[in-house]
Amino acid sequence: MSTEIESRNLVLAAALELRDDETCFVGIGIPSLAAMLAKRTHAPRAHLIYESGGIGADPQVPPLSTGSPCIAENAAMLGDCLDVFGELQAGRIDLGLLSAAQVDRFGNLNSTVIGRYESPRLRLVGSGGAHDIASLAKQVVILMPHEPRRFVPQVDFITSPGHSLAGNERAAAGLRGGPSALITGRGRFTFARGEMVLAEVFAPFTVDDALEGLSWQVPVEDTVMRRSDFAPAAAAAYARLDRLPTGTG
Amino acid sequence: MSTEIESRNLVLAAALELRDDETCFVGIGIPSLAAMLAKRTHAPRAHLIYESGGIGADPQVPPLSTGSPCIAENAAMLGDCLDVFGELQAGRIDLGLLSAAQVDRFGNLNSTVIGRYESPRLRLVGSGGAHDIASLAKQVVILMPHEPRRFVPQVDFITSPGHSLAGNERAAAGLRGGPSALITGRGRFTFARGEMVLAEVFAPFTVDDALEGLSWQVPVEDTVMRRSDFAPAAAAAYARLDRLPTGTG
C-alpha cells in the first residue's frame, strides 16, 4: 500500500512533467490529478485532452470517467474520439500520462490480463486508449504507486508498447517516442537508454527505498538527484485538490 | 435557348424522380428547383442533402450556392462534407440529381472542359461533387435543357462516369447504378440498356421535338409515353416557386 506521502509525491512529481502550452492526453485517476494540479500551478495553459473528445478540458473535480460531466462542463471544445485520436495519430500530442497494472524494465505496460491471455488468472480492463497513447504520443510518462508486485521483469501481456532491447524497434514499427520517465511516490526513473534507470528520489525516501522490493536489479544513475520538497505553492494546491470529492461533478 | 414551357416541364418532370422518404443529393440550379418542388408536392419527407453538409435541408428560396444561408437556416442537421460524402460512399444516397455542360449517349457528363484538357477552348468549373455522386449514388438522374450543343456523341472529357458499351464496367470499378434517366424540357430518356433512349414526351412536344438537333440517332422506345400535363397541384407549386427570388435567403 502506498502511504499518504507517497500519493502526494507521485501527483506533485507527475504534474511537473506537463509543460505550459503543451498538449497532454490524460487518463483517469493519478493522471487526471497530476494534470489538474499542473493547470493550477506552473502550466495554466496546458491543453488537457481526454479520449471521450474533451479538448482544453479543465475538470473542477477528479473525474471518475473520461466521459464524466466535469470533463464536458468546462471544456474549450467537445469533439469526439476520432478527433482526439486523430490528433494523436497526427503527432500533435506532446505528452501521454499512463498507469497500468504491471510495468517492466522497458516501460512495457500491461492493463489486459494477469496470467495467460487464453486462460486468465485475473482479467483486467484492456487497452482503452492506452496502447494508442503509448504508440503515438511524442512522449509518455508512466505513473505507478510503489507497489513491487506491479514491477516485473517481463509483463504478462504487452498492452502498451514501451522500449525494447533493440533500440530502433519502435521507430521501425512507425511508433513515436515512448516512455521518457516513470514516476512512483518514491522517485523518478528515466529511460534514456531504453531501460528504466533511477534518476531522482523524493524526500524522505532514499535510493534503497525507491528500489525496495523491485524484482530485478534496476540500474541507478551515477548521480541520483534528491528532491527535498516540492514548491510550496504546488504543495498547497495539492492539498486543496486532495480535499475535493472524487466524482463526476 | 430553352423556352418558359420547357423550363417548367424540366423542373416538374425532374421533381417526379424524387420519391417520398428517399435521400437525394442535390446540386444547385435545376436540381434544387426540382427538389424544392418535390418537397412541396408528393415528397414532403424526401431528405435533401447538399455537399456543404446540409442534411434534411428545406431551402425557402432557390440557393445560389450549396453553402448559402437558406441551406443552413432550415436544415434538420448540419454536418460537413465528410459526413455527406461518407453517406454517399456508404451507399445510403438513393438519388443524385446532376446537370452538366455536355452529356453523351451513355450518360457520361462533362463539367470540366470544352476542347482538350491540356489546351482548353473553354475551361469549366470541374467536378465538385458531381463525379462522386455519379459514381456512388444508387441512381442518378440527369437534368438538361434541350440545347443540342450539349448533347454530343462523345463528351470532350468524362467528369462524371455514366454507362459504357461493356455493361459491367461500372460494377467492375466498384461503382453503383449510374444514370437511370435524363430529362429535358421536351421529354424523358432512360438508360435501360446503358444507352439513352427516348421514353416519354411532354406536351406540346412531339418525338421529333424531343430529338430535334441531336447529333446522333437516338433510339426511341416502341411505345413513347406522352404526358399531356403535370398534376395541377404540382403546376401550381411550380408557379409559386418560379416567383421566388433566386438567391441565398
Next chain:
Amino acid sequence: MAVTTLSQAVRDHVSEGDTVFIGGFGHCVPFAAGHEIIRQGKRNLTLTRTGADILIDQLIAGGCVSRLIVGYIGNPGIGLAHAFRRALEAGSLMLEEWTNFTLTLRLHAGRIGAPFLPARALRAGDMPRHIANLATVTCPYTGAVLTAVPALCPDVALVHAQRADEDGNVQLWGIDGDTREGALASRKIIATVEEIVPADLVRRSPELTILPAHRVSALSVVPGGAHPSYVHGYYTRDDARFAEYDRLSRRQDELDAFLAAHVHGVADREAYLGQFPLTDLNWLAHHRPGQRP
C-alpha cells in the same frame, strides 16, 4: 422512422445473433434500452463499443451476449467488470479486443463506406497477435506499413440522447465519444430520448443534430433512460450506483438479485425510476431541457 414504445422498438429491431452497437461514452449510456433487451431475453448478441461500462456487464450477466468487440471493459474509475471477467474466465464469452482508437476507426470506416482504414496503431506489443487475420497495408506513396483496420457495420445501434423532433432528427450535446460514429455505421438505429421537441426548435440548432431522421429506425421517449449514467443538461451521473454495482456484481447471486429486482422486476423505465428516483437536476440554466437553442 416510427415513434413507438421502447418495448416495441426492441422487439422489432433487435434479433438474436445481431451485432449491437451500444452508444454512450460515459454520457447518455442507453441503460433503458439495454435493460429492455435483457427483459426480452434476446440471446447470442455480439455487443460492440470502444469503452464498455457496466451496462454491457449487465447484458452479459443477463445471458444476452456471446461475443464482445471492445477496446475496454470495466467500471470506469472504480474497477473491473465482474460479470465479464467471470464469463471470460469461464470460457463462455468470446472476446475480440481492439484499442479505443482502432475500434473508433473500424466504426468510422463503416460510417463512411470504406472497407478498411489504415492506422499507425496495433503495430507493436501483444495486442495485434490476438486479433484473428489482422492485416497490414502499405501506403503506396510513403511506403509506410500500417495496420489495415476492417470496417465494422453493426446491425443495430442503441442511442440515448437529449431530444428529437417527431420526424426523428436526434440531438445530442455534451460528450459524444464514439456514439455518432457507431450509430451512423450501423444499419438500424433505435433512439431513446428524454423528450420530443418541435421540429422548428431542432432546425434552429442543426449543429446539435447527430442522427438525421432517415437513419433512425425507431424513436422512443424514455425520460431517465440513461440512469445511472447522465444526460448533459437533464440529470447528472449517479456515481454511487456505479460504486454499488462494483460491490454487488462481485458475486453472481447478488448480481442475479439485482437484475431480478431492477430489470426483470420492472415493466419499464418508469417503474425502474420509482426505485431510483432522479434527484439531481441542479444544472446550470443554460443546460436545462428546452433551454438549449
Next chain:
Amino acid sequence: MAVTTLSQAVRDHVSEGDTVFIGGFGHCVPFAAGHEIIRQGKRNLTLTRTGADILIDQLIAGGCVSRLIVGYIGNPGIGLAHAFRRALEAGSLMLEEWTNFTLTLRLHAGRIGAPFLPARALRAGDMPRHIANLATVTCPYTGAVLTAVPALCPDVALVHAQRADEDGNVQLWGIDGDTREGALASRKIIATVEEIVPADLVRRSPELTILPAHRVSALSVVPGGAHPSYVHGYYTRDDARFAEYDRLSRRQDELDAFLAAHVHGVADREAYLGQFPLTDLNWLAHHRPGQRP
C-alpha cells in the same frame, strides 16, 4: 497563439511558396485574409480547398498563385471563374484537380495523421488519368480495389468564423463544408473572427468550437471579414457582389481596376467596409451575435 492584426498575422505566417488552405464553404469565406495576402504581394502560393469561389479567383488575378489543388472553381450559381480560366488557358497556372469528396478525404487524412485513405471514387472516367502518380490500394479483407488518396497537409489555413475567446478557441456554426477538416490538417492556422467573447461563453457551448486554441497560430478580430460571403448570425450573403464580379472579371482591365480600388486601394477591412457597407443584419434573434449560447 497571439491575438494580433491581420496584417501582422499574414506577414508572420504566410511565406512565398506555401500551400494555403482557404476555409469557408460559401459561408465564412475569409475574404479579408485573402485580400491581405494580395496586398502584401505574396507570390508562388499553392491554394487548396474543395469548392473554390471568387476569393481564389481574386488571388489568381492578384498574381499570388502558381498552383491550385481544388475540386471545383467557379462563381457558384452564376458561372465561371474568369481569372482562373484565363490563367489556365494562358498556361500560367498549374492545376491539380480532384473531386470534392476525394479532396475532402485528402484533408481528412492529413487531419487524422493517415498517409493515405482509400476511396471508392476516381475509379472511372477521365479524372484519374489527369492526377499524376495516382495509386490504387487493394483492401486486404474484401479484395476491392480502391483509389489511394494521399494526405494533404497545407502549410497554413485561413479561417473566418463567428467568434473566439482570448485563448484562441474558435467557434463556427452554420455551414462548415471542409473548413474544419482543412484547417486542422494544416500546420498553422490564421483565424479571423467577427468578435472576441469571454472564455466562459465559449466553454458553455464547447460543441460549437471547431479549432482549439493550441492549433491556432494567430487570431485577429476582423468584423465583416467574410463579405461578400456571409457569417451565419451576423450578416447575410451579398449576392449582388457575386453577380457584379461575374461581369467585371470577364475583362482583365476591369478586374485590375477592381483590385486596385477595393484591395490595394484600402489599408484594411475597415476601409473596405467603408466602400461596401453591410446593410443586411436582419437575422433571427437566436442568431444574433452573442445571443448564441
